[in-house]
Each structure stands twice: as C-alpha cells, then as structure tokens.
Amino acid sequence: MYSLHSQLAADTELVGRLPLSDVLLMNNAELPWIILVPRIEGATEWHALREDHRAQLHHESILISQTLMERFNGDKLNVGSIGNMVPQLHVHHVVRYKSDSVWPKPVWGNIADQPYSPEVLEKMLSHLRKVLTKTGKMFRAD
Amino acid sequence: MYSLHSQLAADTELVGRLPLSDVLLMNNAELPWIILVPRIEGATEWHALREDHRAQLHHESILISQTLMERFNGDKLNVGSIGNMVPQLHVHHVVRYKSDSVWPKPVWGNIADQPYSPEVLEKMLSHLRKVLTKTGKMFRAD
Numbered sequence: 001m002y003s004l005h006s007q008l009a010a011d012t013e014l015v016g017r018l019p020l021s022d023v024l025l026m027n028n029a030e031l032p033w034i035i036l037v038p039r040i041e042g043a044t045e046w047h048a049l050r051e052d053h054r055a056q057l058h059h060e061s062i063l064i065s066q067t068l069m070e071r072f073n074g075d076k077l078n079v080g081s082i083g084n085m086v087p088q089l090h091v092h093h094v095v096r097y098k099s100d101s102v103w104p105k106p107v108w109g110n111i112a113d114q115p116y117s118p119e120v121l122e123k124m125l126s127h128l129r130k131v132l133t134k135t136g137k138m139f140r141a142d
Numbered sequence: 143m144y145s146l147h148s149q150l151a152a153d154t155e156l157v158g159r160l161p162l163s164d165v166l167l168m169n170n171a172e173l174p175w176i177i178l179v180p181r182i183e184g185a186t187e188w189h190a191l192r193e194d195h196r197a198q199l200h201h202e203s204i205l206i207s208q209t210l211m212e213r214f215n216g217d218k219l220n221v222g223s224i225g226n227m228v229p230q231l232h233v234h235h236v237v238r239y240k241s242d243s244v245w246p247k248p249v250w251g252n253i254a255d256q257p258y259s260p261e262v263l264e265k266m267l268s269h270l271r272k273v274l275t276k277t278g279k280m281f282r283a284d
Contacts, residue, residue, distance in 0.1 A: 045219055047207035058200045065189035076229075077187055080222030084238060084246035087218075096226060104226035108248045 002039045005088040013121060015128045016141035020056040023064065023132065023139070024090075025125060029116040031107065032072045032095040034064050034128075043089040046081055057091070063137050064093050071131055082108060144181045147230040155263060157270045158283035162198040165206065165274065165281070166232075167267060171258040173249065174214040174237040176206050176270075185231040188223055199233070205279050206235045213273055224250060 004022065012024035012035060020040075026033035038057055043049060046057060061079065069077050074095035081091045094107050102110045116124060129141035146164065154166035154177060162182075168175035180199055185191060188199060203221065211219050216237035223233045236249050244252045258266060271283035 045207070045211070046221065047204045047211065047219070054204060055200070058197070062189045062196060065187070069187070069189065076224075076226055077189070078222070078224045078226070079188065080220070080224065080248075082218075082220045082222065082248055084218055084220070084248070106222075106224055106226070106248055106250045110251070 002041045004037060005086050005090075007086045008035065008037060008088065008090060013125060015125055016132065016139055018060045018063070019138050020053060021060050023128075025121075025128065026092075026094075027115045027121070028111065029114050029120060030111065031097075031100060032068055032074070032124075033107070034068060034093045036060055036064060036091045036093070038089055040089070044083060044087050046089060046091070049089075060137075061091055061093065063132075063135060067131055067135060068093055068095050071127075078106060080106075080108070144183045146179060147228050147232075149228045150177065150179060150230065150232060155267060157267055158274065158281055160202045160205070161280050162195060163202050165270075167263075167270065168234075168236075169257045169263070170253065171256050171262060172253065173239075173242060174210055174216070174266075175249070176210060176235045178202055178206060178233045178235070180231055182231070186225060186229045188231060188233070191231075202279075203233055203235065205274075205277060209273055209277065210235055210237050213269075220248060222248075222250070 012026050015023040015025050021036040021038045024035040026035060065077055072095045075098045076096045078094040078096055096103060132139040133141060154168055157165040157167050163178040163180045166177040168177060207219055214237045217240045218238045220236040220238055238245060274281040275283060
C-alpha cells in the first residue's frame with residue numbers, strides 16, 4: 001500500500017491531491033517549491049511506471065510548473081526527479097530567482113533550512129489550494 | 143533559427159537526433175550522462191512548449207531514461223531540467239551509482255571534470271548509437 005516516505009512527510013505540507021499524485025509544499029519559505037509524489041506503491045523511477053501513469057505524471061508536472069510560474073513570476077523553474085536520498089519517486093518543482101540565496105546553484109544540498117512561520121504557511125497553502133482548484137484539473141484540497 | 147548553446151556544445155558530443163531533440167553525451171567519463179535539447183528556437187521551459195512538443199519531449203526523455211538504465215545498470219537515474227547557467231532548454235539524464243564519487247549529492251556543481259579519452263569516447267558514442275537505433279524510435283545517428 002502507498003504511504004509517504006517519512007523524510008518527505010517531515011519536510012513538506014500536504015497541499016492536496018491530483019488524480020495520480022499528492023501535491024506537497026516544501027517547508028522552505030525562501031522559494032515556492034512543490035513536490036509531486038505519485039500514489040503508487042514501490043515506485044522509484046518515472047520511466048519504470050506504467051505508460052498511463054507516466055503520462056499522467058507528466059501532465060501533473062506540467063500543471064504544477066505552469067501554475068507556479070504564473071503565480072510566482074520566477075526567473076527559472078527547476079524540475080527534477082533525483083531520489084538519491086529518498087528513493088520514493090518524487091518530482092521537485094522549484095521556482096528560482098536570480099536574487100535567491102543560492103542562485104545559480106541547484107537548491108539540492110545547497111539551500112539552508114528556513115521553514116515557513118505558521119501564519120505564512122497557512123496563507124501559502126490556502127493560496128495554492130485556491131489556484132489549483134481553479135485549474136479545473138481534478139485537484140482536491142481535502 | 144535553432145542553434146546549440148556554446149556551453150552545451152563545449153561540454154558534450156552529439157550522439158544523434160530524435161524527432162524533436164538532439165541527443166548529447168556529456169563528456170564526463172565517470173557517469174553515463176545524456177542531455178536532450180529540443181531543436182526549438184528560444185525554448186527555455188518545458189511547460190511553456192507547445193503541447194505536442196511537450197509530449198514528444200516527455201516520450202524522448204522516457205526513451206533515454208529506459209535505454210540508459212537498461213544498458214548501464216545504475217542504482218538511480220537523476221533527471222532534471224534546471225537551466226540556471228545555460229538558459230536553453232535541456233534535460234539531463236544521469237546514471238548514478240552508490241559507488242560514484244559524489245553519491246548521494248546531485249552531480250550539478252559537485253562532480254569534477256573528467257573527460258573521456260578519445261578512444262573510450264568513440265566506443266561510447268558508437269554503443270549509444272547502436273542501442274538507440276535498435277529502439278525503433280526514429281533515432282538518426284547522422
């Protein structure tokens with residue numbers, strides 16, 4: 001049965017669910033950073049998924065990419081499925097700014113922990129739930 | 143008109159062409175590392191491509207991922223479109239081993255330059271051209 005890896009659970013907050021993936025907000029206040037985790041037991045590699053799951057994850061990744069870049073006006077989006085530390089398949093979507101603290105380096109292994117305050121976290125989750133609900137792509141914020 | 147960014151041209155060797163993307167081998171002898179660059183003028187973000195191009199890049203990325211992992215038996219595949227240094231849209235596919243010199247860190251910004259010798263480079267290119275031709279996915283090694 002699918003369950004979220006403990007490290008991902010510790011580092012993120014649940015925004016809601018798309019048809020295939022859980023939508024998680026990385027708890028780092030510097031950058032808008034969403035992780036998609038397909039709810040498939042044992043999945044570790046995108047290319048090894050069933051073809052319909054591969055395509056659905058692609059659609060969900062594009063939706064998250066477009067939504068983030070429209071809403072947060074980044075200079076660049078960094079998208080990656082790495083998984084060297086946490087084997088469970090998860091796809092990062094990180095809005096980057098030329099003014100951010102680690103630009104132009106990748107965030108992974110470089111950015112400092114800087115959790116949201118509870119108030120800002122609630123605002124961010126609420127904003128993301130609203131804009132994802134508006135996309136009409138079967139997002140559920142439950 | 144499409145042309146390859148000078149940094150990518152300097153760091154890679156052309157393996158061949160898929161219908162949308164140039165298939166480039168990163169000239170780093172430690173790890174099998176392929177970069178796909180769609181031949182679309184001015185493209186910088188996957189999610190901003192035309193829908194048919196988005197889907198084709200997904201298919202080509204999956205093909206490269208499957209081919210690399212079948213042929214090189216990695217412990218993990220790292221896939222990423224980052225582009226903070228080189229804005230031209232390009233997608234990394236890096237075969238990782240628990241025994242490699244930077245595991246579990248991402249390669250970007252961490253791995254040392256270690257170009258192939260001319261002989262090994264030729265063998266690698268020739269091997270990749272053969273296996274990609276065999277996939278039947280319209281790969282051209284010209």
